[in-house]
Amino acid sequence: MVRGKTQMRRIENATSRQVTFSKRRNGLLKKAFELSVLCDAEVALIIFSPRGKLYEFANSSMQETIGRYLRHTKDSRASKQPTEETVQHMKNEAANMMKKIEQLEVSKRKLLGEGLGSCSIEELQQVEQQLEKSVSNIRARKTQVFKEQIEQLKEKEKVLAAENLRLSEKCGMIVQTPDGSKEPGEIENAGEDSHPISDVETELFIGPPPERRTRRLPPRL
Structure with missing residues (x-):
């Protein structure tokens, strides 16, 4: 089972914190010394305790190592700054992009039927x-x-x-024939009083509608 990483936080007890600092400080100084000897590396280590006490280790001069570090960081910052040649190249790229945009705009207007007066x-x-x-x-x-x-x-x-x-x-409107096919069936009348449905007149008349006959009511006695 993979255990989750324990969150590291400050030791609240002052005595335990001081004991832990002493142990970890000695271990860190020992590792720095081993790294400088085994790998022939230039190592400089500076530690300040919570009370401001200084602990340091350097396999050569601490001042020379710090000076080397400052020169290295200065050179790195200088190399990251754009040179004059780089700036000119970026300007040329921007000018070329503007020309391409103008050409695309001209082509677009031509496809829309605009600006054709100067075309061959x-x-x-x-x-x-x-x-x-x-x-x-x-x-x-x-x-x-x-x-x-x-x-x-x-x-x-x-x-x-x-x-x-x-x-x-489902409604019983389909019957199955002897050969296995299905055909629409007839709906049986619900009773003898059922009346056939008269045909609906669908003929289209053009012109004014025919005159309706007036229905005469019998005289009252």
Whole structure:
């Protein structure tokens, strides 16, 4: 089982904190000495106790090591600063990007049919070819979308037909023939008083509607 890492925090007890400091300080000084001997490294270690007491170790002069450290950090900061050549290169890159942006803006206006007064016949032919290619790609994509929609509608039609068949079987409106196929059946009349449904007139009339006949009521006695 993997144990979680114990969170390191300050020792609250002053006596325990002082004992721990002494042990860890001696161990750190020992490791610094071993590193300098085993690896022939230039090591300088500075420790200040909580009370401000200084402990240090250096396998050579502490001042020389500190001076070397300061020179190294100064050189590192200087190397990170952009040189004059780098700044000029960045300016050139920015100018080239601005030119490319302007060219793209000009091409965009030409494709929109603007700014064509200064174009030669060759440039106009190039613009025309680009537009024809774009229209061809758009039409191809449009045809593909139509095909995908048709396939989706066909699948939806199959699902609806299957659902319609299921509901018809549930209501008893589908009968099974001897050969195993299914056909629509007739709905039996609920009683003798049922009346046939008259045909609905669907003929379209053009013109004013025919005059309605007035229904005469019998005179009252």
